[in-house]
Amino acid sequence: MNAKLWIASIGLVLVACGGGDNKPANTGGTKKGDGLTKKEEVSKEAENKFNAAMDAFIAHDKANDWNEAVCNDVAKQFESAASEQKGGSLPEATFNAGLVFQRCGKDGEAKKRFEKALSENPQFHHARAQLALYEYKANGNEDAAITALQQAVLDAKFQNVPALVNLAMMQMQRDSAQGGDGCKDDMECAKKNLQRALAIDDGFMPAFNQLALYYFNQAKKRAGAIKSGKGKRQIATNAAIGKRANVQELELAALVCSQAIRKNPGYAPIHNTAGLIQNELGLVNGAVTEFRAAAQLDARLFEAQMNYAAVNLSFRGFEEAQKAYQKALEMRPNDYDAHLGLALALRGQINDSNYDKQVAAVQAELEAAKKIDGARPDAFYNEGILVQEYKSKGLDKDKTIAAFEQAQTILK
Structure with missing residues (x-):
């Protein structure tokens, strides 16, 4: 089994994670916060509890130690602050509880808080932006999501940085000829919104990340090497293997990543994006380093685990690929590509000492993938390879012929 077979079997699945990480809202319209409740309208008790909750939120974000107990505690702190306010309404606190x-x-609990915050103040653009993303997740309607995010941006007078970044992300995803004020199409509008976001907050890492992805996508589009897989996952398809993206734009994307990493080396998604760019430039060792860094910085970053696994699989690093795919499946047990990738990583480790156990494990992962999406051919193709290359070995003549016939049937 050679390297070409591995690429043909799965391709190199490289997942780009983008969008706006969400910042907590403050009251008082300070430089750092853009809440709508005026400071003089907030009771002293509510303000004290709100500030204590904010300190806890920021501390746990920095430590990256969120868990269920911590989330429940910090959310209660924000809700306690809201209860101290006259009428029990402080949309900034309710919104922040949702972010927690x-x-x-806990998206269900988060969405409830965002809906409550918006009902308390229909102009609360933070909540409107988040609800737009939840609606998109539910119905996949890009046009509706963009319209809602544009309204949130207008309500915020173009000062809501995460909303600008999420709007840019959705515009890049739709990638249509629809233009806007001062931009001719979605991609140009997306770039403009990212520039607006960075002009307001030049330390907002998701804006850097999305800008790097903008240049990365543009480079690949010009080469005709980018297609969207299910769920908008970026895949280097077999047809695109020989097509390399525009080097100049890739280097521009790499420069954005480099600048961002200098500002904040602890932001995992920018390392994931840097890995995508390094891989496209043919710098596999650099890609491995960046994907590994992303996965180590944020073990919950599914995209980093998938990319680290895929790039290891591409040069037969089967054990590392197996570990990463298993971590990815802990986060998303029903991900087709993770089951398929794990099957290939396990298949690469079949030897005489583990033959029966390993073949069974590969078959189990392929079966899991087929249950998730029976219309995709990948798992069936690799099942045929498994039968042809492994299950047919060591059988008598009749059983060998039967095994090859089974493989031929699967591969048709």
Whole structure:
């Protein structure tokens, strides 16, 4: 089994994670906060509790130690601050409680808080932007998401940095000829919104990350080497293997990553993006280093685990690929590509001493993938390879013929 077979079997699945990490809202319209509740309208008790909750939020963000107990505690602190306010309404506190639940993956609880914050103040653009993303996740309607995010940006008078970044992300994803004020199409509008975001906050890492992805995508589009997989996952397809993206734009994307990493070397997604760029430039060792860094900085970053696994798989680093795919599956047990990748990593480690156990493990992962999406051919193709290359070995003549016939049937 050669390297070409591995690429043909799965391709190199490289996942780009972008979008705006969400900052907590402050009251008082300070430089750092852009909340809508005026400071003089906030009771002293509510302000004290709100500030204590903010300190806790920021500390846990820096430590990256969110867990269920911590989330429940910090969310309660924000909700306690809201209860101290006259009428029990402080949308900034309610919104921040939602962000806390987001940090722990409790999207249902987060969405409830965002809806409550928006009902308390229909102009609360932070909540509107978050709800737009939840609606998109539910229905996949890019046009509706962009319209809602544009409204949030307008409500914020173009000062909501995460909303600008998320709007740019959605515009890049739609990538249509629809223009806007001062921009001719989605990609140009996206770039303009990212520049606006960085002009307001030149330390906002998601804006740097999305700008790097903008140049990365533009480089690959010009080469005709980019297609979107299910769920908008970027895949280097077999047809694109020989197509390399525009080097000048890739180097520009790499420069954005370099500047961002100098500002904040601890931001995992920018390392993931840097890995995508290094891989496209053919610098595999650099890609491995960046993907590994991203995975180590944030063990919950699914994209980094998938990319670290895929790039290891591409040069037959089967054990490392196996570990990374297993970590990815802990986060998303029903991800087709993770099951398929794990099957290939396991297949690469089959030997005489583990033959029966390893072949069974490979088959189990392929079966899991087929259950997730029976319409995709990848798992069936690799099942055919498994039968042809392994299950047919050591059988008598009749069984060998039967095994090859089974493989031929699968591969048709």
